[in-house]
Amino acid sequence: MEVFYTTKSAFDPDFAPDKNIKDQVAKTRVLVIGAGGLGCEILKNLVMNGFRAIDVIDMDTIELSNLNRQFLFRDVDIGKAKAITAAAFVNSRVGEVCVTPIQDKDKQFYRQFNLVICGLDSIEARRWVSGMFIDLVDDQDPTTMIPIIDGGTEGFRGQSRIILPSLSACHECSSGMHSSKKTYPICTISNTPRLPEHCIEYASVILWPKEFGEQKVDTDNIADINWILENAVNYSKKFGISGIDFSLVLGVLKNIVPAIASTNAIIAASCVNEAIKLVSGCNPFLDNYMLYVGDTGLYSHTFTLEKNPDCFVCGNAKASIEIPKSTKLEEFIEIIKDRFQLKKPSLRTDKNIYMQAPPTLELKCRPNLEKALFELFESGNSVTVTDSTLTTSILLTVDFAQVRSQTNP
Numbered sequence: 200m201e202v203f204y205t206t207k208s209a210f211d212p213d214f215a216p217d218k219n220i221k222d223q224v225a226k227t228r229v230l231v232i233g234a235g236g237l238g239c240e241i242l243k244n245l246v247m248n249g250f251r252a253i254d255v256i257d258m259d260t261i262e263l264s265n266l267n268r269q270f271l272f273r274d275v276d277i278g279k280a281k282a283i284t285a286a287a288f289v290n291s292r293v294g295e296v297c298v299t300p301i302q303d304k305d306k307q308f309y310r311q312f313n314l315v316i317c318g319l320d321s322i323e324a325r326r327w328v329s330g331m332f333i334d335l336v337d338d339q340d341p342t343t344m345i346p347i348i349d350g351g352t353e354g355f356r357g358q359s360r361i362i363l364p365s366l367s368a369c370h371e372c373s374s375g376m377h378s379s380k381k382t383y384p385i386c387t388i389s390n391t392p393r394l395p396e397h398c399i400e401y402a403s404v405i406l407w408p409k410e411f412g413e414q415k416v417d418t419d420n421i422a423d424i425n426w427i428l429e430n431a432v433n434y435s436k437k438f439g440i441s442g443i444d445f446s447l448v449l450g451v452l453k454n455i456v457p458a459i460a461s462t463n464a465i466i467a468a469s470c471v472n473e474a475i476k477l478v479s480g481c482n483p484f485l486d487n488y489m490l491y492v493g494d495t496g497l498y499s500h501t502f503t504l505e506k507n508p509d510c511f512v513c514g515n516a517k518a519s520i521e522i523p524k525s526t527k528l529e530e531f532i533e534i535i536k537d538r539f540q541l542k543k544p545s546l547r548t549d550k551n552i553y554m555q556a557p558p559t560l561e562l563k564c565r566p567n568l569e570k571a572l573f574e575l576f577e578s579g580n581s582v583t584v585t586d587s588t589l590t591t592s593i594l595l596t597v598d599f600a601q602v603r604s605q606t607n608p
């Protein structure tokens with residue numbers, strides 16, 4: 200495999216690749232997290248650039264819908280584990296074992312890597328990776344800092360970034376940047392719908408609760424999807440809107456953005472180029488965020504994302520929140536879910552405020568949901584928040600907001 204840097208022309212003219220760099224690249228222990236659309240591209244690019252000590256982790260199995268872009272997989276692989284199949288494909292192609300599939304291991308296992316490259320599609324997974332590698336850093340020992348290169352795509356948009364855990368902005372430092380579900384104003388969807396998406400939103404947000412009350416739309420239930428489809432189509436006819444079908448309904452309800460193979464290719468390529476530079480030191484690497492915007496014309500933008508000193512994962516400050524003391528616990532949980540992007544947070548002070556599990560404890564705490572915060576703890580108390588999406592807990596100081604009538608008696 201003498202394909203590595205066969206020509207100098209693509210590089211800085213001063214850059215003379217030598218055997219040292221090739222050796223350096225070949226022996227770098229790389230962990231690839233995700234073997235999906237981005238992961239397949241990342242693995243391919245890594246081996247074609249001479250990386251030979253790669254571990255790959257992915258919990259998913261291969262589905263038919265993956266095959267249009269996840270090119271390491273074939274029809275016969277449907278149902279098999281992505282990591283195992285991808286590794287086998289690459290190894291057979293290269294003719295030696297370059298890629299080793301692994302299962303999730305304990306934290307210490309991850310210390311052996313020199314570099315992590317993520318090709319993930321969820322915010323939760325990124326948060327977990329970033330949190331774990333910050334946890335591994337020992338300030339006294341610089342070798343414990345393992346750089347993360349993180350790629351992500353959404354339709355014609357993508358980004359790659361470099362996180363130097365505890366040194367540069369972590370995933371949480373920028374959590375305000377992550378897009379949440381696209382929503383449409385109620386007045387638009389009720390009065391002046393123009394898009395098929397507006398009609399689907401109308402059916403799910405307005406019509407569904409009228410018919411089914413509190414019960415939520417189950418996006419894995421075909422009957423539910425069909426109900427939305429039928430009602431959205433009926434509604435759309437009044438406005439002369441067409442183009443609503445089952446997959447669009449599913450896309451809107453699940454907020455699915457189509458995966459585009461070529462966007463994955465662009466982002467994965469940029470991630471692996473940064474990996475070469477990081478490992479070899481041959482050229483300066485990305486500092487530290489690159490946006491690729493292909494859905495409104497085309498532009499790209501790189502910038503340095505600053506570390507947030509108040510970040511509750513990598514910063515010094517503890518998180519704090521100011522909130523009226525009469526806020527019910529139930530509402531408070533919704534507020535912190537939104538603020539910290541949590542799934543099912545549990546809260547405790549010196550006693551359990553609300554625990555999501557085990558079921559007996561949840562049942563015992565449940566009456567608290569109806570209580571106002573001041574009945575549960577005092578202003579200025581610290582509440583420990585834990586959640587499955589966090590690698591550590593958040594120590595949240597809760598101050599009761601001053602109400603005007605109290606400050607001006």
Ligand SMILES: [Zn+2]
Pocket residue numbers: 368369370371372373507510511512513514
């Ligand atoms: Zn941070």
